[in-house]
Amino acid sequence: MSIIRRFRKHGYATVVGAAFIAALTQPAQAASQTDMTATAGTDDEHGFNQPGDPAAVIGHRGNSGIAPENTMPAIASSVASGAEYFEIDINHTADGEIVAMHDETVERTTDGTGDIRELDYEYVRTLDAGSWLGPAYVGTEVPHLREVLAYMQQTGAQMLLEYKDDWGPQEVAASAALIQKYGVEDQIIVQSFDLTTMESLQQELPQVPRMVLGNITPDAIETAHALGAIGYNPPVADVLENPEWVQQANEAGLQAYVWTVNDQEEWEALTEIGVEAIITDYPIDLIWWNASQIHPPQPQS
Secondary structure (H helix, E strand, C coil): CCHHHHHHHCCCHHHHHHHHHHHHCCCHHHHCCCCCCCCCCCCCCCCCCCCCCCCEEEEECCCCCCCCCCCHHHHHHHHHHCCCEEEEEEEECCCCCEEECCCCECCCCCCCCCEHHHCCHHHHCCCCCCCCCCHHHCCCCCCEHHHHHHHHHHHCCCEEEEECCCCCHHHHHHHHHHHHHHCCHHHEEEEECCHHHHHHHHHHCCCCCEEEECCCCCCHHHHHHHCCCCEEECEHHHHHHCCHHHHHHHHCCCEEEEECCCCHHHHHHHHHHCCCEEEECCHHHHHHHHHHCCCCCCCCC
């Protein structure tokens, strides 16, 4: 059991998480992104792992193991931990504002009610998105996409950005305008399960690398190519059941990012398979685990 999960089991996770964020998110924000690896490459890198190479670390919904998912504390904590990327989900409100939110409704992660696409932003911005996790996060807001992009502009952080559900060209164009305004196109990879959304991204945001989310199917690689994607992101169970698929994807010019993986035995298996990146709720645990696998060469006798 990880340190963070051991604290959570005994009720200390939110206190420890808040302290961790407060301690790390000041001077460490920019520094944590200065040594980016090419393992989880951008469109210009196309780096592929060999079996046994450490996977890049992506904080799922930020550092969601210790902070409220899809909020600025979770994002800042993921960056401060040293994860190569943080991942968040976005959706849009009834009046077209773009916010970080995973679910179709706001009930699970806020003190509000309703479908996010049927709510006005003025209501959403008043919601408490942190108290569900503990008193340390009372008053945490649902972030607007522009807040996230401004943070990235300031720190150099890199983001894996998931568009939830269906986005038409007009909605994607609104997100593209914000991304371009903050000048962080080269710090983002976009992704979606929805193929219509992927087509909109291909049309309205062609300069930002794309990845397809989905199960491993016979046409997965063909689908990714048709959408001009640099990679395909399957769930961990699919990869463990079809380990040979990663090499097939690499040979087809596609990277493989795997979600959502919180188990050390699965980290080990995926590393042996050679995936390019692992998405986890506990990025610092995975970083420490990756480091523990580095063995210095033995001196020759």
